[in-house]
Every structure is written in structure tokens, then in C-alpha cells.
Amino acid sequence: MSNSTQRADRRVAAEVTVSMDGYSSTGPDDDMSWCMEHILSGQSELHYEGIWRGAGTAVLGRVNWEGFTAVWPGLTEDPASSARTRDLGRWLATVEKVVFTKTLVQADLDRTDWVNARIGRDLEAEVRALKQAEGRDILVLNSASIIQGLLGAGLVDDLYLTVVPTTLGGGLRLFPDNFASTWQLATATTFPGSSTVSLHYYRA
Structure with a gap:
């Protein structure tokens, strides 16, 4: 992610974890067990901190909103959680x-412990507006359907693709059909503990 201060023309970064065969989940009931060894590792925690900050x-x-708001408040308040985990939870x-979302309304978001959240309906138009607004960069959090839509619209500037050494054989693919693009490699990070x-990648 960029370390720049407030500015317009913000970059959109998409962060997603995928299997070796290109799936970001096994489907609607994905329990994420296939990637939890990596996600829970100290190496992963340090790496992600450099992205979200x-x-x-x-x-x-x-799906991620409902999953995150069900899990992260407890992790944030758990004294056994690491300092980085608690910092990420507060962020x-x-x-x-x-x-x-097509189904949730603002009242659903307001019922959670998280603040400063709003409903978005028109993905392409709203992300284009966010890019032109003052602020730091925009991070798409592991939501494959959102990333697909933004890739198709040419709105992803940075792609953080974490490849877990597992094949799922089916599920939700990250890249939409017939999607062709060219990227440049910025960095490659290895995680020996999880073989991930x-x-x-970025677009200049």
C-alpha cells in the first residue's frame, strides 16, 4: 500500500487469499480451514499489517461483512490476541x-459494534467516486465478487494475491471468465511456516 498522506486519485488495492487452483473459497459455506494455518501465523500477521495500515x-x-463482524470484535477484546491482531480489529x-450488498440495509450495519460503515449499491460508480475523494488508499478485503467486478471495470491498481499450497477442486474463482490483463510484479513474499x-502485482 502507499504510505502517502491525504490525496485525491487514491489507489485501489485488492487483497485476497486463493488456492493453487485459483479458488478464493469452496463456496457459500466455506469454513476457511484450507487457509487458516497461513492466516493465523505470525508471519502472515506482520505481512497484512503492512497492507492495511x-x-x-x-x-x-x-458475506465478509457478516463474517468479520461476527468474529473480529471478540478477537479485538481478547487479551490473548496479539497486539497486531488487536490493532487490526480496532482499525x-x-x-x-x-x-x-443487494440485501442488507443501513440499519443492519448500524446494529453491529463497528462504526463508520455505509451501504454501497453501484460498485463501479461508488469506487470511482472514492478514488477521486481525498484520503488514503482503498483496500478491498478478500471479497472475490467485489474484486471481480472491479477487475472487470479496470479499477484495481494493486493486487495482493496470497497463494496457499492447497487445491480445492471447485468453489468461487477469483478471476472472471474471459478476463485478460497484464500486471507488473512489485514484491514476492514467502512464508516458510505455511509454505504460502x-x-x-500492480498496474503503473
């Missing part, structure tokens, strides 16, 4: 959040 707006879909709770690789 550069963002001033988080973008996510309904998630307070950062500007746009939740793209994270690749940061």
Missing part, C-alpha cells in the same frame, strides 16, 4: 467502510 477506506461484500471497527507465497 496504508488504507483509509475498506470495501467488502455482505476494522473504525475505518471508513463501504459494504456492497504472497505476490503483490
Whole structure:
């Protein structure tokens, strides 16, 4: 992520974990067991901190909103959680959040412990407006359907692709059909503990 201060023309970064065969989940009931060894590792925690600290707006879909708000408040308050986990939880709770959904309404968001969240409906138009607003960069949090839509609209500037050494054989693919694009490699990070690789690609 960019470490720049407030500015217009913000970059959109998409962070997503995928299997070796290109799936971001096994489907609607994905329990994420296939990637939890990596997610819970200290190496992963340090890596993700370098991504989210550069963002001033988080973008996510309904599934991740419901999953995150069910789990993260407890992690944030748990004294057994690491300092980085608690910091990330506080950031998630307070950062500007746009939740793209066809079913939730604002009252659903307001019932949670998290603040500064609003409903988004028109993905392309609202993300274009966010890019032109003052602020730090925009981070899409592991929501494959949102990332697909933004990729198709040419609105993803940075792609943080974490590849877990597991094949799922089916589920939700990250890249939409017939999507062709060219990227440049910024960094490649290896995680020996989980045999995982994270690749940061960008569009100049």
C-alpha cells in the first residue's frame, strides 16, 4: 500500500487469499480451514499489517461483512490476541467502510459494534467516486465478487494475491471468465511456516 498522506486519485488495492487452483473459497459455506494455518501465523500477521495500515477506506461484500463482524470484535477484546491482531480489529471497527450488498440495509450495519460503515449499491460508480475523494488508499478485503467486478471495470491498481499450497477442486474463482490483463510484479513474499507465497502485482 502507499504510505502517502491525504490525496485525491487514491489507489485501489485488492487483497485476497486463493488456492493453487485459483479458488478464493469452496463456496457459500466455506469454513476457511484450507487457509487458516497461513492466516493465523505470525508471519502472515506482520505481512497484512503492512497492507492495511496504508488504507483509509475498506470495501467488502455482505458475506465478509457478516463474517468479520461476527468474529473480529471478540478477537479485538481478547487479551490473548496479539497486539497486531488487536490493532487490526480496532482499525476494522473504525475505518471508513463501504459494504456492497443487494440485501442488507443501513440499519443492519448500524446494529453491529463497528462504526463508520455505509451501504454501497453501484460498485463501479461508488469506487470511482472514492478514488477521486481525498484520503488514503482503498483496500478491498478478500471479497472475490467485489474484486471481480472491479477487475472487470479496470479499477484495481494493486493486487495482493496470497497463494496457499492447497487445491480445492471447485468453489468461487477469483478471476472472471474471459478476463485478460497484464500486471507488473512489485514484491514476492514467502512464508516458510505455511509454505504460502504472497505476490503483490500492480498496474503503473
